[in-house]
Amino acid sequence: MKLYMATDMEGASGVTQELMTFADQPRYQEGRRALTGDINAAVRGARAGGATEIIVGDGHGACGGYNVIFEELEDGAQYHLGSPGQCYADGCDESTDLAFLIAYHAKAGSWPAILDHTQSSRAIVDLRANGEVLGELGWTAAVCGHFGVPVGLVTGDDATCAEARELLGEVVTAQVKRARSRTSAICLAPGDARRLIEEKAREAVERAGEFTPFVIEAPITVRVQYLRTEMAQGWRRRKDVEMIDARTVEYEAANAFEAMQIYAGYA
Numbered sequence: 001m002k003l004y005m006a007t008d009m010e011g012a013s014g015v016t017q018e019l020m021t022f023a024d025q026p027r028y029q030e031g032r033r034a035l036t037g038d039i040n041a042a043v044r045g046a047r048a049g050g051a052t053e054i055i056v057g058d059g060h061g062a063c064g065g066y067n068v069i070f071e072e073l074e075d076g077a078q079y080h081l082g083s084p085g086q087c088y089a090d091g092c093d094e095s096t097d098l099a100f101l102i103a104y105h106a107k108a109g110s111w112p113a114i115l116d117h118t119q120s121s122r123a124i125v126d127l128r129a130n131g132e133v134l135g136e137l138g139w140t141a142a143v144c145g146h147f148g149v150p151v152g153l154v155t156g157d158d159a160t161c162a163e164a165r166e167l168l169g170e171v172v173t174a175q176v177k178r179a180r181s182r183t184s185a186i187c188l189a190p191g192d193a194r195r196l197i198e199e200k201a202r203e204a205v206e207r208a209g210e211f212t213p214f215v216i217e218a219p220i221t222v223r224v225q226y227l228r229t230e231m232a233q234g235w236r237r238r239k240d241v242e243m244i245d246a247r248t249v250e251y252e253a254a255n256a257f258e259a260m261q262i263y264a265g266y267a
């Protein structure tokens, strides 16, 4: 049983502010520790549930995609550290049985939701697939879905868990905090949060056969709306991209994987 674990940081236990998620901020080390603790709990649970091969992707954008505290990581998994990788969700492919989304956050515009954003809190207003607004949770699930891999577990705040259930239907969630605004939440104590994640990770692996891959109907029309016009400027050089307005671009992709490869600049 091969598991791919996509991770972010905003949804980690106890994280409520950008002071903990940006590498140049004073409390970033606490964010790293929180993320590492959540990942370790998920790895322990997944192994207890029967996962024999686990690849964990360090997906949060800060610090060159190297956010975990390596020396504190749980044994029994492999860790993909540093970015950019070869592709979006690097390490998830047709040989993978199940995916987890650990420490994820709600899509841009969600409320109340801890550090809601989509791809970049500084640059992106929203990202649509065939007219539907999709957050990072949705895009990651769609890329996994492209490889036939369903998402079995999502961890984060209440808004993230609700978004996961609405989008994916049957999925296990571990809610480690309840958002009261974009930067405040009622949080489970660290030990309680990790016990919950471990228990839910085990359950998700044991129920792996019950989940369905999330697939977006192809071809996919991707629309990216930026906050300001200069953020969209780089796209103007591309012939296969349509400028909807000065800060909104649209392009077509054959599938979710290609959609994110183009977005990330790899295609």
Ligand SMILES: [Zn+2]
Pocket: 008, 009, 010, 059, 060, 061
């Ligand atoms: Zn992040």
